[in-house]
Amino acid sequence: MRFDKLSLREPGARQAVFVSGLSKQFGDTSPVFDRLCFTVPYDESVAIIGANGTGKSTLMRALVRLTEVDNGEIEVLGEKVRELGAAKLRHFRSRVGFVFQRHNLVSRLSVLSNVIHGAQGRHAGPHLWAQWCAPGYLRDEAMNCLARVGLADRAGQRVDSLSGGQSQRVAIARMLMQRPELVIADEPVASLDPKAGVEVMDLLFKLVREAGITLLFVSHNMEHAQIYADRIVGLGHGKVMMDIPSRNAKAAELKDFFMEPVAA
Amino acid sequence: MSWNRPDTPARFERPGILTFTIGCSALAFVLWSFQSSGFSLAQFDRGIPALIRVFSQMFPPNISDIERILWSLLVTFQMAVAGVVLGLIFSLPIAIFAAEGLSPHPIIKHIARGLIALFRTVPDLVWALIFVITVGLGSPAGILTIMIDTIGFAGRFFATAMEETDKGPREALAAIGARPSGIVFSAVFPDATPSFISTALFCIEKAVRASVVLGLVGAGGIGVELKVAFDLFEYDVAATIIILIFCLVICVEQTGAWLRRRII
Numbered sequence: 001m002r003f004d005k006l007s008l009r010e011p012g013a014r015q016a017v018f019v020s021g022l023s024k025q026f027g028d029t030s031p032v033f034d035r036l037c038f039t040v041p042y043d044e045s046v047a048i049i050g051a052n053g054t055g056k057s058t059l060m061r062a063l064v065r066l067t068e069v070d071n072g073e074i075e076v077l078g079e080k081v082r083e084l085g086a087a088k089l090r091h092f093r094s095r096v097g098f099v100f101q102r103h104n105l106v107s108r109l110s111v112l113s114n115v116i117h118g119a120q121g122r123h124a125g126p127h128l129w130a131q132w133c134a135p136g137y138l139r140d141e142a143m144n145c146l147a148r149v150g151l152a153d154r155a156g157q158r159v160d161s162l163s164g165g166q167s168q169r170v171a172i173a174r175m176l177m178q179r180p181e182l183v184i185a186d187e188p189v190a191s192l193d194p195k196a197g198v199e200v201m202d203l204l205f206k207l208v209r210e211a212g213i214t215l216l217f218v219s220h221n222m223e224h225a226q227i228y229a230d231r232i233v234g235l236g237h238g239k240v241m242m243d244i245p246s247r248n249a250k251a252a253e254l255k256d257f258f259m260e261p262v263a264a
Numbered sequence: 265m266s267w268n269r270p271d272t273p274a275r276f277e278r279p280g281i282l283t284f285t286i287g288c289s290a291l292a293f294v295l296w297s298f299q300s301s302g303f304s305l306a307q308f309d310r311g312i313p314a315l316i317r318v319f320s321q322m323f324p325p326n327i328s329d330i331e332r333i334l335w336s337l338l339v340t341f342q343m344a345v346a347g348v349v350l351g352l353i354f355s356l357p358i359a360i361f362a363a364e365g366l367s368p369h370p371i372i373k374h375i376a377r378g379l380i381a382l383f384r385t386v387p388d389l390v391w392a393l394i395f396v397i398t399v400g401l402g403s404p405a406g407i408l409t410i411m412i413d414t415i416g417f418a419g420r421f422f423a424t425a426m427e428e429t430d431k432g433p434r435e436a437l438a439a440i441g442a443r444p445s446g447i448v449f450s451a452v453f454p455d456a457t458p459s460f461i462s463t464a465l466f467c468i469e470k471a472v473r474a475s476v477v478l479g480l481v482g483a484g485g486i487g488v489e490l491k492v493a494f495d496l497f498e499y500d501v502a503a504t505i506i507i508l509i510f511c512l513v514i515c516v517e518q519t520g521a522w523l524r525r526r527i528i
Binding site: 064066089090091092093094095096098100102103104105106107108109113117118120121122124126128129130171174178 | 430432433435436437438439440441442443445446449450451454455457
């Protein structure tokens, strides 16, 4: 089933993510995206799957313009991402929580300082550079975010003293501090062992569901895609090769997407 | 039993024409350098008794005026500290402008790098002469010289340290919507702090050594005392000054090494 030629914008439908005709090519290699189209409705949880090199991470990064694309339309939370100026782009990014493969925390700073950094999209100034100069209300809010990920007792510790799973939970707390309307998670458990991976995914899914936040995540784990997503989108050959409700997903069908890119 | 084997290779390979010509030219240049500089073993031979005479007059060191010398040494150290602190303050913004990936504009980056290169390549004695002419004899000229020298030294190392910081936290903060200043002070500075401290300590060590020499051209500090002692043939006083300078430099180096171990 091909989705690249479908009209995805249904009348009256509210889409958190609307991508249409997206093209991207690195140098002379075959295109990463070839007029790729897909949508994510509000309040839905969508898993992006695909073999290595199918552009999953590039797509996630393109949604917040960490990577520029060659052509196409990207509309996220009602903003035409490719048309935003620097100030508007910063404001837009503050509304989208991004969880990376690695935690990407500042390792020499405390857990609390890192979580407070999450408010830098909403506020600007030296009071957000470290916990010791942050106002009381932001410190309280950061502590609440840490409590939600079960790490309030580690607030004063340096990040480099935490385990990989704990660090990723701090990254999630930092994301909560943003008060995001959409969460994009690019293989958030790729660097974790299976047990820690399940814990982090459980936590992430619980938090976004509690807050009614739209979730879009990349996964290399079939079970994660089936458990935590309402819909599974499979990428291959620069296009959306599959877009099905997760309850209809068959393991054998999904398995193909984790192997070599599926033939168009 | 005889072995059928090739001959043992020659101890030295016969040089090619080019290697032979380059080697001969280099040797000829070295000999010419000795001849041009008027160096002769006979002259060196004549100098040894004079050297022994000067050293014999240095001992025992004259400590009758030690209070004044110690005071002058303290002024020298203060001059170094003041110059380094000013230099570090100015070198931080210049280093940010010079750092790849942090500079706001390529033109600004080239200007900042050019400034650092200028400060680094012009020797400190030349700067001292310039400042003695412009601000007059004494410590202010020394402080300005050390400041310029520190900007040249620390600016380059600070910029390199910031360029080498982990890109992950920087990207995470950019994805949050943080401003460039927030990214620099929240992610880059904490990561580069050990390198900053190490560089700052080296700057102090370097400045203490430099401040002694600066006095010789009238830029304040104990170098003036040393020059006067030699001019008046008071070699025993000069010996006291040299021993005290040696102690100060060793103290600063040891303290720097200890701080580096403690902090980093």
